[in-house]
Amino acid sequence: MATLYERFVLPRLLRCACSAPGIMKQRAKVVPLAEGRVLELGIGMGLNLELYDAARVESVTGVDPAAELRAIAEAAPRDPRLSVKVEDGTAEALPFEAGTFDCVVCTFTLCSVHTPAAALSEARRVLKTGGRFLYCEHGLAPDADVAKWQRRIEPVWKRMAGGCHLTRPVTAAIAAAGFTVRSSDSMYIPRAPRFAGWSEWGEAAP
Known part of the structure; x- marks a missing residue:
């Protein structure tokens, strides 16, 4: 059962952080590229929904395990x-048959899934x-000094930010999972703290 913090405080904290202008600019780099039948992993508060091109997208199915966030979405x-x-579900055990979707969108989600x-x-x-597979995530920075602070801050950060990890690789993890990465880019998000601001985005094929 969700705690009072998870029910009332965390959604407000996530809305403030995840809808910041720099974060929304990152989302806008990949979400409008989606087409056909789309699955969004960790739809959260539905911040991506306004970015989809309705002329290209047949439908969007979003999954998220948090009832409080699904209601906002x-x-x-x-x-x-x-x-x-919008459906109840986890990214690790999707309730869909194989080969169901034309596109999977994953933005600022891999940092907080369990596996x-x-x-x-x-x-x-x-x-x-x-x-x-269209992705835009934040994760492990390539600079040693930033990565050192990420490792120091992460234990407290996870408790405050709904299980968000700072030290997970992004594009390398996608390639290791068997995807063929077709394009990728990266940067520190302007005005974001560097320990949480390293972002990687791109497209991959299954």
């Missing part, structure tokens, strides 16, 4: 033409042959 702004379904390798394996499983 249900009411999140989006193009009225966009067909959206990233399992989540990525499930994403590959539910993608159609020729499907696309």
